[in-house]
Amino acid sequence: MSGKIAVLPGDGIGPEVTDAAVRVLQKAGEVFGLDLEFEQFEFGGAAIDAYGEPYPEVTRRGVAAADAVLLGAIGGPKWDSVDRSIRPETGLLALRKDQQLFANLRPARVTPGLEDLSPLKPEIARGVDVLIVRELTGGIYFGQPRGMSEAEAWNTMRYSRPEVERVARVAFDAAAKRRGKLTSVEKANVLEVGEFWRRTVEEVARDWPQVKLEHQYVDAMTMHLITHPADFDVVVTSNIFGDILSDLASVLPGSLGLLPSASLGEGTPLFEPVHGSAPDIAGKGVANPTAAILSAAMLATYALERPEVGAAIEKAVTETLKTTRTPDLGGSASTASFTEAVISALAG
Known part of the structure; x- marks a missing residue:
């Protein structure tokens, strides 16, 4: 090899x-x-x-x-x-x-026996093994139009169906090889792009009947990742939400110095x-x-x-x-x- x-x-x-x-x-x-x-x-x-x-x-x-x-x-x-x-x-x-x-994989795992490294209580940190799959080449970081003037600035959060489908497939495949649970995170209650994301992920889910799919709003997810992080297996989300949630998850094992990533x-x-x-x-x-x-x-x-x-x-x-x-x-x-x-x- x-x-x-x-x-x-x-x-x-x-x-x-x-x-x-x-x-x-x-x-x-x-x-x-x-x-x-x-x-x-x-x-x-x-x-x-x-x-x-x-x-x-x-x-x-x-x-x-x-x-x-x-x-x-x-x-x-x-x-x-x-x-x-x-x-x-x-x-x-x-x-x-x-x-x-287009797919950024960021695992955050608290190694058994090393719970003392986590800032969380040992009983909360125990068993944490979450993989965040972040869409990496679309969304608000790349959406057009974007710009800035003296009076205002603007960015566009935009996703096409193929962009959501392909990162969702990576996430479903990972979940199928792990513990069979996928959490999709967006803000479908107030953002059209979030509603579109949710609908598209649900369509992809039909090809993965062995994976249990759930949805979370991003604001609620920030709380859940701290209060009961061990409940999550694979998390898939957009570029900006993935950027924030993966940094949040990175503190779970105890140090940014412990967290790797792969971009595929x-x-x-x-x-x-x-x-x-x-x-x-x-x-x-x-x-x-x-x-x-x-x-x-x-x-x-x-x-x-x-x-x-x-x-x-x-x-x-x-x-x-x-x-x-x-x-x-x-x-x-x-x-x-x-x-x-x-x-x-x-x-x-």
């Missing part, structure tokens, strides 16, 4: 955590006989500095030619004052749109930690690489189609977290020592 991986370290702690993920993937390659090739490209603020734009042509070509993309993190105060059209975040939106990565669609799949570039700790060697390593596990599962490799990486991380933790989790392990511990656990 071979795979060509485009590595986009990005900014802040991105290069540190991405290096950790690459090292774990290299060890997994040795253990499971994978022939992996890594090629690094500038992206985000680093690309602005080097090329004057966040997603330069050389990076576009590298992404298109790869089997998967492993991204670190982007942005920081250094680039906050640049024109909106070339900000690091604009590059990320362009990458997603360019590769038609028609082009090269993208894998990245949920957290930002954390410029305040960049270069100090204390960043938590867990989310990046777990993103590498998702890469093995979805891009390389080797779920046993992904599961092995996840198990190694779980075992490591029982004894070794970085400062964000109340421990004292460095990025390097945590990574070494995961590699050791993976090697058996």
Whole structure:
């Protein structure tokens, strides 16, 4: 089994955590006989500095030619004052749109025995294992018209039937392979686009009779995710609601440093930690690489189609977290020592 991986370290702690993920993937390659090739490209603020734009042509070509993309993190105060059209975040939106990565998968799981990491009471945190499927290339972030004048600003939340159908299929497929429950989140009581979303998801549900479908309004869902998060299996929602709910769900395990993600669609799949570039700790060697390593596990599962490799990486991380933790989790392990511990656990 071979795979060509485009590595986009990005900014802040991105290069540190991405290096950790690459090292774990290299060890997994040795253990499971994978022939992996890594090629690094500038992206985000680093690309602005080097090329004057966040997603330069050389990076576009590298992404298109790869089997998967492993991204670190982007942005920081250094680039906050640049024109909106070339900000690091604009590059990320362009990458997603360019590769038609319409489904963003963000798992949030409280590992048994590690409930103490969660800010919730142990009895509420226990058993949490939710997968949020966020529509990624449509909705209010991309809808037209949009604009701003001295007097007002406007954005449009717009969805077509194919856009809703395809992300719903990803969510139903995931639910069928998990615990068989899908929660669709919108605001159908006040938004026409929400009513359209609900109707379309119900039509797709006819092809998945084994999956139980329920609907929640987004405002109620924010409360339910905190008061009884273990009740949910897979959640599917729009771009903006998914952005908010997945960030909310990210605190359930205890730290943004624990949350991976995968963006899937028609082009090269993208894998990245949920957290930002954390410029305040960049270069100090204390960043938590867990989310990046777990993103590498998702890469093995979805891009390389080797779920046993992904599961092995996840198990190694779980075992490591029982004894070794970085400062964000109340421990004292460095990025390097945590990574070494995961590699050791993976090697058996």
